[in-house]
Amino acid sequence: MASPIPISRTVKCAMSVVFYAVQSLARLARTVAGKRPARCMILYYHSVPRDQRARFARQLDVIRRHSHVVDVTVAGALASGHRYTGITFDDAFENYLTEALPELAARRMPSTMFVISGALGKSFGPAGRSEKVMTAEQLCSLPQDLVSVGSHTVSHPYLPELALDHARRELRDSRASLEQLLQRDVSTFSFPFGGFSSALVDFCREAGYRRTFTTLPAFAFSAGGDEFVVGRVRVDPTDWPLEFRLKLAGAYNWLPWAFALKRKLKGARSVEQILTKPAAERSVVREWREN
Template structure:
């Protein structure tokens, strides 16, 4: 099984940098339909297993284009997905990297996230402000990890079980804080199969690049 990591499902603006973060909507739809035709299971995280042909779809940063372009396909195919929300920036935009990527990307509102929860999409925490966690004091890192969970739970009325390290930045101390905060799963940006993850708080994923061809995408899911 593989955990697939997406960011934007949208056509990149001309001026945007790091365009590999954008998978175009028609490409996304095509890829998901092919996986479905090939009888891939779109698993939930509680169904993650060392063996079996399945993918878990994850979407970092909770951009509005998820709702517009990815969710309709996910809904139609009865797939599952986790959306990782920078909880302190709900209804705002990618404050942490808008200069670097030269694009302002709107983040979903609380109402939109509530709508997704009702539709069966899982919400996970991506901290409050999307910092490099290993560069913070332990006190500040704890706050980002714990308060984002509380805020999401208060606003959405569901238990938040999963966490995603911003920039994939973590170490053993940070992973321990995440576990102590009550998260059951945490996702990294380390490339690999689910079964090769050291434990549930260091889950490996596959970064899906918008530049890939369909063949490359399928190869990455299959190999």
């Protein structure tokens, strides 16, 4: 029997259709006024299992028809009126190498992989559903002209909960060990579980990163391409075609406002609390083990 469709996913998709209609009207008004800003959405994937490769490939074809693909590590000012997409992956699962990269390479699409430096060659993920992470050798074998590598900490902690010194070490040491391994600059960072704060952003600057990525959907590089904190939208090969197209068009960009509203209603103490997953969910995802 097919698994039931989660209500929250359906509601989010329906809300996004409405948001898309509003966005389209606003865009039309700007076009009439002679303003046609560029739009760039940055996607983040995790795993691309073998049985989902064909769906992933179809999503790449949708991206290609819809937009120009940019390398998010170097993308800057964008040409007005054009649509762009950045493709990123978190956690460096081995199936990126075996399933995702061949499809990306066949289309000459650049992508960025955010790596947990302490998880290389191990397994990572929720208990019972952990997946193999690339080995150091596999990471070194990625084609530099197509894949850029960023840091995703040493051990994938929820950074806002760590003592400041510990958080600093996670940012600094992961960058240093990846640079030593790859013998090249590692200048980008993505926050595990999307957990960040202004102090953590400052630590990232201090650690030498030039661009950081969150899990909050938003149009990227709209401020001339020099944002230090850049939003992304989560996608999966199992996304419904409509859901994927809406994410690609920026129609899920209302979510940060919904999180903020939820925070207000719940009386949460800080912005960081609503930028992230619930603590119980985090603790499950945090479990990882060696092969």
